[in-house]
Amino acid sequence: MRAKDATSNGPIALDRRAIDNLRFIRETMERAVAFTAVSGWGLILTGVVACVAGVLAARTDDRRAWLEVWLGAAAIGFSVSALAMWRKARRSQTSLLSKPGRKLMINFSPPISAAVLLTAALVRSEQFDLLPAMWMLLYGAGVTTGGAFSVRPVPLMGVCFMLMGAFALFGGSAWRDGLMVASFGGLHLVFGFLIARKYGG
Known part of the structure; x- marks a missing residue:
């Protein structure tokens, strides 16, 4: 009975099965492939920007000026990292909008959006001392969840940020600039070097 059905359906059934199998294989491979366009050099440059910002921020006693320094550093670091990622993807012929790339962005975006909103709320209530801990925790959360679809050092870096x-949450304001430099500066430098060395730049 089964042989008769296969014969009666003929090439159409085989074509459909082959197409379904190819689609399954392609989707499985897309899910399995890590997003490798995260740029180690971009992270290194971001780390350098954060180190410079830490020096400048430590020299000011004005909280608004301190905030402006770090927000400026964040904007520059994000731009540099995004450009470096785009260049690496282009060089390796990897699409930033591949499934792993889209998943990385989708998982990275909510914690960063929350960080933006909480920054505005904390600044409005003048709770500046909570900003460094909140930035590190939410940036780390975004890197950890988004990095699940990237190479191994990326989510590990996120855990280190968290x-x-x-520690910053309970360490008091005396550790504020030191921890900002150690995290946004040091962690980006260390993990950027690892990624650049092992994963092609």
């Missing part, structure tokens, strides 16, 4: 953020 650990430093937890």
Whole structure:
């Protein structure tokens, strides 16, 4: 009975099965492939920007000026990292809008959006001392969840950010600039070097 059905359906059934199998294989491969366009050099440059910002921020006693320094550093670091990622993807012929790339962005965006909103709320209530811990925790959360679709050092870097953020949360304002430099500066430099060395730039 089964042989008769296969014969009666003929090439059409085989074509459909082959197309379904190819689609399944393609989707499985897309899910399995890590997003490798995260640029180690971009992270290194971001780390350098953060180190410079830390020096400048430590020299001011004005909280608004301190905030402007770090927000400016964040904007520059994000731009540099995004450009470096785009260049790496182009060089390796990888689409930033591939499934792993889209998943990385989708998982990275909510914690960063929350960080933006909480920054505005904390500044409005003049709770500046909570900003560094909140930035480290939410940036770390975004890197950890988004990095699940990237190479191994990326989510590990996110966990390190969260650990430093937890320490900053209870460490008091005396550790503020030091932890900002150690995390946004040091962690980006260390993990950027690892990614650049092991994953093609």
